[in-house]
Amino acid sequence: MPRLLIQLESAMGETRVAASPDTVKKFLSLGTKVAIERGAGLAAGFVDAAYGNVGAELVTPGDEQFWGQTDLLLCVHAPSEISLQKLRPGATIVGLLAPYSNSALAAALKSAKLSAMALELLPRISRAQSADALSSQANIAGYKAVLLAAAALDRYFPMLMTAAGTVQPARVVVLGAGVAGLQAVATAKRLGAVVYVSDVRSAVKEQVESLGARFIDPPEIEQRPDESGGYAKQASEAFLAAQREQLSNQLAEADVVICTAQVPGRKAPRLISDLMLDRMRPGAVVVDLAVEQGGNCANTRPGETVDRNGVKLIGASDLPCSVPNHASALYSRNLVALLEPVLKDGQLSLNIEDELIAGCLISHNGEIRHNNVFNMGGSN
Secondary structure, eight states: OOEEEEOOOOSTTOOOOSOOHHHHHHHHHTTOEEEEETTTTGGGTOOHHHHHHTTOEEEOTTOHHHHHHOSEEEEEEOOOHHHHTTSOTTOEEEEEOOOTTOHHHHHHHHHHTOEEEEGGGOOOOGGGGGGOHHHHHHHHHHHHHHHHHHHHOSSOSSOEEETTEEEOOOEEEEEOOSHHHHHHHHHHHHTTOEEEEEOSOGGGHHHHHHTTOEEEOOOOOSSOOOEETTEEOOOOHHHHHHHHHHHHHHHHTOSEEEEOOOOTTSOOOOOBOHHHHHTSOTTOEEEETTGGGTOSBTTOOTTOEEEETTEEEEEOOOGGGGSHHHHHHHHHHHHHHHHGGGEETTEEOOOTTSHHHHHHEEEETTEEOOHHHHTOOSOO
16 A cells, blocks of 8 residues: 655745645545645644544654655655655655756665656646646746736726726736736736737737737747747747837737746746846836746846835746645646556556656656656756
8 A cells, every 4th residue: 555645845935735635535445545745734724633633643854764664755855865865765756846957866866766647747738737737837927927916006907987987907918828827818808908929839829819908929030949848949039120110019008928938958038138127117117927937027136125226026926825725725626637547456656658647757666767857958
């Protein structure tokens, strides 16, 4: 019977947990023994008693005995190298492991002879949708980004008819129409704003317009980027320059800009320059969701709000952590969807020929399987 352990997250500011009481119950029904470190779910609104009531064993954080007996470790972020050494050889780790350019993680997995599944590498295929943790967390980030912008903006979002006259709606520009961008569009529309969307992929125009937003057609130049494996491809510098020129006039009229453009494993494309910011009105707000990858907007800093000549630049890192209950509930369901097929008849069995498993299995019993990912350049 596989032993499953849910860790207490130690990363600074992390409030999520890799299992809810509901998903613990599901894992128990799949024939596993489940232990959870005390306090692991507290910041997400899940008290220890809730886990104990469904049959989980509550253990002391970092207890070497339980770590040494664990077959499957569920986490949000990868454990420290010291913690990885506590696991028995052959144990499997599943989480958002930040594998890009992460040679230290590769070395630790190899040294401890561990298997690891990085959810960032889950292939974008139809049967993987319910396990897609990047999408579930990006959805939350897009929603919260608009709320942050609304709170910081010096104007209303909706049109209002008042005795003192009519208040015009806010003008919102969303850069990137991935999961976060589309949720930002939907949230801004619900708040009553007029929304414009820019994306390098013409194919997303229909999705954007179905949400009631207006699509800004990409520049008409050769070698226009599209997408690969469900993700936007890296755009050429010539294309980005043409896009920045096109966006400059849009941003000059914008009240809010939500930046969501990212390319996995690469530095985020710089879409808003200092010159473009110079044209924005004092009181406008830019929320940069790509700030941890270098930022779509000049001068943004992770976790900080910068006042630049009256324009507020919000470096919105780790937004899912600001909605930890729902973020954890969705993330833990992603893990169940991924692992349910490999927990059969009370056994943990990783089929490395399966497209889903092969895509995200970065290490198998210490053998590194995605050296190209670990050796990628750019931001982690």
